[in-house]
Amino acid sequence: MIQVENLQKYFKKTVKQPGFMGSVKSIFHSEKETVKAVDDISFHVDKGEILGFIGPNGAGKSTVIKMLTGILTPTAGNCIINGQNPQKNRKKYVKEIGVVFGQRTQLWWDLPLTETYAVLREIYEVDEAKFTKQMEFLNEVLELQPFINSPVRTLSLGQRMRADIAASLLHNPKVLFLDEPTIGLDVVVKDNIRRAISKINREEGTTVILTTHDLEDISSLCKRIVMIDHGKKVYDGSLYNLKQKYGQMRELNFEAADENSILALDYENAFASNGLGEGDLTFKADGTMVTVAFNTDKISVEQMLNYTLGTVHVKDINVKDADIEEIIRRLYKGDAEHGGSI
Amino acid sequence: MRKFLKTYLPFTRAGIHGATAYRANFIAWFIGDIMYCFVMYYVWRAVFASSGSSTFNGFSMTDMVVFLFVTNLTGYLTESDGSFAVGEEVRDGNIAMRLIKPVSFDMTFLFNELGQKSLTFTLIFVPMLAGVEIYKYFTYGRVMFSIGTFALYMLSVAMSYMFSFYMNVCFGFMAFFLKNLWGFNILKSSILRFLSGSVIPLAFMPDTLRSVMEWLPFSSLSYTPVMIYMGKYSGQEAALRLMLQFVWVIGFYIISKIILSAALKHVTVQGG
């Protein structure tokens, strides 16, 4: 469905010289600096798949989406989506895709939503019966009814985002691109949007690419993720594998009987012979509440519990799987340290 | 054609909605323009008084009044803020939202602006023009309005607008390369005002300068329709001027297409 081969996008940036003389100089001669926003990325997505595209700020996620949706022309490389090249016949290509940028709206600011949708229906040439059916469906999953007659200008962020997602799905696209669709939204709206995406994917077989910062989005929607950093792909595979590979972290949480007894704890010393590396063990205490994150490759759960229970009196205790946030933090860090790909 | 209209008429509707949402701005701007007309009226009256004759390069003071107001009214219909709108969207990256829709880029702007223009036409142009005609009736003592002349004038205005639109789209696309159009736009509009003959009638210019300016495309922005309206052109000359306008419209249409396809390769949508 989507094939991306060696995609690259370089931006030329003018380097600003400081001061007044710098500005004057830059009129005649300006130094250009090349930013490798996307640096040789390849991946494939199958029909009906939901791919999560993750990476820290400035990694190049939005730039990839902009190239895939035909907004930007790649510096080098190819992408073929649904058998078409986005840069070739733009009008024909965009008819079959839906796009949402979380930070912008594609709705007409001054029109009520119903009118916007009517406009879109004309543009995409959706016939009346299909339109009514699709509208009903979107109304149901995205709960648009309460604000469907309000001008876009007056909508809250959460309402606007739902309206935007509906707008991108009116013509029942084969591929849906979502760039940070849940950014800045509250938990209820986020959940609503996730359910909508997953329902569209299930019922219509829509292929979805989604970028996000929110790891909840990933764990509730995507089986597969591609992670990029500094314009390069650093991971491509299932979420499950990622957890297997980097998921040896556990978190021990307990409440001590009194604050003084916590002073007796010295994990560093206790496990000094386990050959701990950076990040293998972290200790945090807040009053009587204690959190210890540890790498099970180095310290077994049994060892950890034995030591803890043997040193302090605890009121309550539990051991948790590391969440994917933690995994990803480690992955980024690993990449930064070794400078290579994983 | 039907499909074309069905696709783009909604943009016109959106344009009308948009214009009504900002009517306060619009009224302030309109009042400013009327005041400008009156200031110019007094300036020209002083010029006429000091020249000591009742006509000046073939213009009577009544002609001058008609010229001032009709030039201004014509401007309402022919001015296009395409360069501003395109430039702004390039700068803030919202152009991306246009590019992801299966519509042609220039047509969405054109039809949107036509929405605003239709509003201006009915709410401002028609009543004001009626005012000008009433003024003429009282000064000349007879009805001067001719449907035929008016039709030619409207045809000329339509072409002025199309020319203005495509020229501005060309300017707007410069934003793809310049990233910040603001100063550039101000410079452009003051030069245009002069070249289009809307500040000083071209008839008042020295002969060589006047003929150069008449052949340049910019005079077709304002001067040509106004002269047609005022009946200053003979039938033959009017036909020639209309032809020239048509040529310039086609010319700038083609140039804008070339610039657009070059510009789209350079889009660097900033942010988000």
Ligand SMILES: Nc1ncnc2c1ncn2[C@@H]1O[C@H](COP(=O)(O)OP(=O)(O)O)[C@@H](O)[C@H]1O
């Ligand atoms: N139009 C542009 N001009 C110059 N640099 C840009 C432009 N757009 C993005 N960049 C740079 O490219 C990199 C990737 O940006 P982006 O794709 O927006 O990242 P993400 O969406 O992952 O946060 C950043 O370093 C950003 O500064």
Ligand SMILES: [Mg+2]
């Ligand atoms: Mg981004």
